[in-house]
Amino acid sequence: MSDSLKKKLKLKVSAINNGTVIDHIPSENLFKVISILGLQSLKTQITFGANLESEKLGSKAIIKLSDVFFKDDEINKIALIAKNAKLNIIRDYEVVEKRVVEVPDKIIGIVKCFNPKCITNNEDITTHFTVISKNPLDLKCKYCEKITHEDQIVIKQSIK
C-alpha cells in the first residue's frame, strides 16, 4: 500500500479547500473549543471528529472549518484547554501556514474564578485574569486577587 493511500485511509475527516484545521485538541475538550470559539453560530461548513488516534495525545479531536481564518487573540483563547493544538491554514487544499496556540497574558471571560466568595461568582461580571505562570497555568483574578491553578480551571458554561 502506498504512503499516500495510507494517509488517505487515515484521513477520517474530509479535506477542505480553504480554511483552518485545528488539530491535536484533547477529545474531551472538543465541545468546549467549539463553544469558546463560538463555532455553533457559523454558517460555513464545519466538520469535526473526536476520539481519533493520536501518537501524542492518545486520543485527539480535530475541527475543519471552511473559509474561516482566526486572528491570534481569537484562537489563543483555546490555549487554556487545548495547549498542544496546532493550526493548519489551508488555501487551495494546500497547507500554507502552520501555527501553534499560545497562552495569552490576559484571559478575559472564558474561565470561572475558583474562589466561591469572588464577586464574579455572585454577580454577572466578565472574569479577568492575569496569567502569572504559563506552565503550569496560574491565573490571578483581577477582582479577588486569588490564584486559580491549572487543575482548578473551569470553563464558564455560557460564553458571551
Place this chain on the structure above:
Amino acid sequence: MKKDLISITDYSKEDYLQILKLAADFEKNPNQPLLKGKVVATLFFEPSTRTRLSFETAINRLGGRIIGFSDAGSSSVSKGETLHDTIKMVSNYADLIVMRHPLEGSSRYASEVSSVPVINAGDGANQHPTQTLLDMYSILKTQGTLDNINICMVGDLKYGRTVHSLLMAMSEFKNPVFNFIAPDELAMPEEYKLFLKEKGIKYYEHSEINENINYADIVYMTRVQKERFMDPIEYEKVKNVYILRNAMLKNTKPNMRILHPLPRVNEIHTDVDSNEKAYYFEQARNGVFTRQGIISHILNLK
C-alpha cells in the same frame, strides 16, 4: 483620571509617604473643612463598627456630609438590587464612595462601575488597605522610621488579611525583618514567603511566643478564630499558646510597641493594657487621621 484605593499594592512608596505625612498634619490639626460642600457615601454591606465610625469621624472632621447605610439589610440590596446598580446610583449622588462588602473583589468591581473615587474599607478576606496605612502610621509614629523595623506577627497568619497587606507594604522599605509566630494550621502562606525570598528579605518562623519577641520593634497580634480550625481539638491545643501576657514583655526592647487591628478576644491579656508598650487603642485613634489623609490624597484636597 480618578484615583481609588482598592488594594495596598496599587500605591507606591511615594503615595504611602504622602498619606502618612498628611495624617501627621491632621493629627496636629484635626478639624480642617476641606470637604465642605462635599457628600461622601459610606456603604457598609456588612457591619463594621470601628471602620465605619473611624471613616465617619474623619469625614466629619473634614467638614463633609455623609449618606449611606451600616448594613445591607437597611439598603436596597435586601430587595435584590445588584452591586452594579447600587454603585451606579450612589456615584450619581456622592463625591466619594467608601465601601465594605463581604465578597472579595467587590471594591475593584465597584471602582470600575463608579464615576467617583472608591475607597475599599474591606472586601471579604481580600484587602483592607486603610488598615494597612494606619498600621504604617502607627509604626512610623512610634519608631520614627519605617526602615530597619523588626516585626513579630502573631496568631492567624494564614487568613489574616491585615498581616499580608502590612508585609507587602513594609517590604517597600529598607531592611525589614519578619518573625512569624503561628500554629501550623495558620502559618504564613507560601506565596508571601516566596515574595519575601524574591525580595531578599529575612523572615523566621516560630511556633510559640518566646524570646523572639525580645528583638522586635513591633509585635503585631491577631485573633486566632475557632472557626478557622477543621478539628476543634487542634483549636483547644493552640488557643492558649498565642496569648500575650504582661510577664512576657519583661525583656522586650524599650521602643517596642504592640499593635492589634482589633477587636481582640483573649489574645492580649488585659494585664498588658496598662503597659506603656500597649499601643492598640492609640493605633485605632490613628485610624481617623490616616483616613483623613487618605481622603485628602484621593480627592487632591491638600
